[in-house]
Each structure stands twice: as C-alpha cells, then as structure tokens.
Amino acid sequence: MRILAIESSCDETAAAIVEGEIPERAEELEKGKNTKKSKEIEKGEKVKKSGRGSAKLKSNIVVSQIDIFKEYGGVIPEVAARSHLEAVLPVIDKAFSEAGLKLENGKNNWDEIDAVAVTNTPGLLGSLLVGTLTARTMAILHEKPLYAVHHLKSHIFSNWIEAEKLPEFPLISLVISGGHTQIIRMEDEESFEIVGTTLDDAVGECFDKVAKILGLEYPGGPSVSRAGADGDAEKYKLPHPKIEGLDFSFSGLKTAVLRAVQKEAKVPISYPSHELKNLLTEKQVDDFSASFEKTAIEILLEKVKKALKMYPETRSILFAGGVSANENLRKMAEKTLNYASCDIFFPKREFSGDNAGMVGMAAYYEILSGKKPTDPRSLKVIPRSEIA
Numbered sequence: 001m002r003i004l005a006i007e008s009s010c011d012e013t014a015a016a017i018v019e020g021e022i023p024e025r026a027e028e029l030e031k032g033k034n035t036k037k038s039k040e041i042e043k044g045e046k047v048k049k050s051g052r053g054s055a056k057l058k059s060n061i062v063v064s065q066i067d068i069f070k071e072y073g074g075v076i077p078e079v080a081a082r083s084h085l086e087a088v089l090p091v092i093d094k095a096f097s098e099a100g101l102k103l104e105n106g107k108n109n110w111d112e113i114d115a116v117a118v119t120n121t122p123g124l125l126g127s128l129l130v131g132t133l134t135a136r137t138m139a140i141l142h143e144k145p146l147y148a149v150h151h152l153k154s155h156i157f158s159n160w161i162e163a164e165k166l167p168e169f170p171l172i173s174l175v176i177s178g179g180h181t182q183i184i185r186m187e188d189e190e191s192f193e194i195v196g197t198t199l200d201d202a203v204g205e206c207f208d209k210v211a212k213i214l215g216l217e218y219p220g221g222p223s224v225s226r227a228g229a230d231g232d233a234e235k236y237k238l239p240h241p242k243i244e245g246l247d248f249s250f251s252g253l254k255t256a257v258l259r260a261v262q263k264e265a266k267v268p269i270s271y272p273s274h275e276l277k278n279l280l281t282e283k284q285v286d287d288f289s290a291s292f293e294k295t296a297i298e299i300l301l302e303k304v305k306k307a308l309k310m311y312p313e314t315r316s317i318l319f320a321g322g323v324s325a326n327e328n329l330r331k332m333a334e335k336t337l338n339y340a341s342c343d344i345f346f347p348k349r350e351f352s353g354d355n356a357g358m359v360g361m362a363a364y365y366e367i368l369s370g371k372k373p374t375d376p377r378s379l380k381v382i383p384r385s386e387i388a
C-alpha cells in the first residue's frame with residue numbers, strides 16, 4: 001500500500017510517499033484476489049490487529065519557510081499561505097520522483113498510489129487550506145480514498161519512522177512543539193487521551209519568545225540551544241510553575257526571563273523588550289539561554305515523571321514535536337527517566353519538526369485500523385482542535 005501524504009499546517013510545505021504492508025491481507029493480495037487496493041482500503045475493513053504492520057518512507061520532501069520568517073522573528077499567516085501555494089505542487093512532484101514513481105513521460109504515476117493523506121487540524125487556517133484543497137482535488141481526480149490526519153497524532157507517529165524498535169502500548173507521549181505542550185496517553189494506535197496540556201504558552205513558543213528577548217534568531221529552539229552551549233545554566237535561578245496535575249504553564253517562565261534580563265540590564269520593567277538585547281553582553285545571553293533551557297527541560301521532565309507515577313502500566317515514553325530535537329532534553333530524559341521500566345523514544349531529528357512522512361505514517365495505522373476515508377467534498381479544516 002502506498003500513501004501520498006501532504007502537510008502544510010504551519011510554515012513547512014511537505015509531501016511524502018509512505019509504503020506499508022497490510023499484514024493480514026498480504027496473502028490474499030498476492031494471490032491476485034484483490035487487485036484494487038484503493039477500493040479495499042476505502043471499505044475501511046479492519047485488516048490488522050493492534051501492534052502489527054510496518055511502513056517506510058519512499059520519499060520525504062520538506063520546503064521550509066524559516067528563511068522568510070527569520071526576518072520577521074515569527075510566522076506571518078498570510079505570507080505562509082502564499083508560500084504554500086507556490087511550493088505545494090513542486091513538492092508533490094519531487095516526492096513522486098524521489099520515490100521512483102514517475103512515468104516515462106515525466107508525469108506522476110498515480111496507479112502506484114492507493115490513498116492520499118493530509119493534515120486538516122490544527123494549524124493556521126490559510127496554510128491548512130492549501131494542503132487540504134490540494135489533497136481533495138487529487139483524491140477526486142485520481143479516485144483515491146482521502147484520509148484527514150490530526151497534526152499532533154502525526155507528530156507522535158514520527159517515532160515510528162525508521163525506528164530500530166517500535167513503541168509499545170500503553171504509552172505516554174509528550175508532544176512539545178511551537179503550538180502545543182501536551183501529555184497524551186494511548187492504549188493502542190487509535191486511542192488518545194490528553195492527560196495534560198499547557199494552560200497558556202507552548203514550550204516551543206516560549207523558546208521563540210525568549211530568543212526574541214535575547215536577540216537570537218527565529219526559530220528560538222535551536223538558537224537558544226546554540227547560545228546556551230557556552231553558557232552557565234546555574235547562573236540565573238528561574239521559577240518552576242506550581243501547576244496541579246499534569247498541566248503545564250510557560251508564560252510565567254518567559255516573563256521571569258524578561259524580568260531577570262531587565263534587572264541584569266538595570267532598566268525598569270517598562271523598558272521596551274525588543275531593545276533589551278542591545279544592553280546584554282554575549283556572556284549574559286549565553287548564560288540566560290543555558291539557564292532558561294535547563295529550567296524548561298526540568299519542567300517538562302517533572303511532568304513526565306508525574307505521568308509515569310500516575311500510569312505505572314506505561315510501556316513506552318515518547319517525545320514528539322519540534323522541541324523534541326533538543327539535544328539537552330534528550331540527554332536529561334535518558335538520565336532522569338532511566339529508573340522507569342519502559343523504553344524512551346525520540347524521533348530521528350529530521351522527523352521531529354513538521355514533515356509529511358509522519359502524516360503518512362499516522363494515516364497508515366489509521367487505514368490498518370479500519371478507519372473510513374473522508375469524503376473529499378466535505379473535508380473540514382479546523383484551525384484549533386483537541387485531538388480526535
């Protein structure tokens with residue numbers, strides 16, 4: 001089974017071809033009883049039991065708009081949507097060619113595709129519309145079943161891509177990205193329960209805002225990490241929020257950094273935050289970066305430990321989303337969670353940010369579980385939503 005997956009929820013335009021087995025149907029298909037795989041899939045028959053099947057990427061193309069938004073220090077939705085519009089068809093073409101799915105006349109070989117998958121929620125409205133309208137049109141034109149995939153579910157399934165070992169259920173996943181900070185519990189590939197969420201800012205957003213205060217470039221995660229590598233993480237003591245249960249809060253940490261920078265620069269709290277960077281030495285920027293990064297990681301891991309205590313039956317702990325690329329988080333997680341009798345999973349770094357490979361992977365497991373495709377004519381785009 002081959003899936004063309006499309007992702008355009010924020011500022012990356014991405015397309016991938018994911019190829020997966022249908023375990024319990026393989027024999028039948030080989031015997032030639034069912035040659036029309038798309039129709040088979042469309043029926044949504046339950047074709048596998050939880051935990052089986054495997055899929056791999058045949059291609060995974062990502063065109064990022066980061067260079068455009070570095071200039072502005074953040075994403076401008078209107079500009080993002082226009083850039084998606086320019087990139088989406090060339091990106092899909094490249095996904096076909098890198099997967100070796102071009103016909104001799106240079107056209108995409110749609111006979112080799114069994115389904116189309118696309119992110120429809122959550123994300124920026126204009127950005128989501130470009131991907132979904134493209135996917136809907138292609139599904140109708142080429143008569144393929146269409147699967148609408150939740151973006152956070154895709155982030156979680158990035159852990160299945162090129163994994164040496166697959167996660168086992170029940171699992172706990174910490175989704176940490178530019179827009180979300182959530183702990184999601186899964187009993188199997190299809191069940192999702194949000195057991196913790198941020199009450200205000202997402203942790204990735206907090207990295208981006210702190211970077212802005214310190215005069216570091218967008219996106220803030222990698223630039224704060226780079227600056228922090230030369231800094232003293234113990235230099236500035238930053239507070240941990242006192243939030244009950246498994247919920248998070250990151251806006252207080254961002255404000256704490258702002259106040260500490262103002263204090264260090266000896267200016268009042270009314271001083272414009274965008275001018276503070278001019279008052280800091282390189283050493284101060286490095287120390288603030290290291291102290292902030294350490295505190296953010298501690299806050300995240302404290303909650304994961306709490307979640308493990310609440311759900312002792314957990315067999316795998318997964319990290320997902322852009323912030324899961326963070327090197328120090330990876331090291332600290334291995335160190336602080338090694339007492340737990342479950343495996344720790346991080347996606348390969350190239351799959352932690354937005355990409356379509358993870359969308360195809362999530363769709364693959366949805367298809368295996370018998371999920372019915374969406375009618376392309378009535379596919380809904382939902383900018384903000386909880387996980388399905």
Ligand SMILES: Nc1ncnc2c1ncn2[C@@H]1O[C@H](COP(=O)(O)OP(=O)(O)OP(=O)(O)O)[C@@H](O)[C@H]1O
Pocket residue numbers: 009010122123151155176177178179180203204205207208219220221222225321322323324325326327352353354
């Ligand atoms: N090494 C890193 N350390 C910390 N944060 C990082 C790192 N690399 C990227 N990030 C952060 O990850 C975020 C981007 O992640 P991602 O692309 O998954 O988010 P998004 O797609 O914009 O949001 P969402 O997935 O919630 O819709 C940015 O906030 C960025 O600063």
Ligand SMILES: [Mg+2]
Pocket residue numbers: 151155177178321322353354
């Ligand atoms: Mg994302």
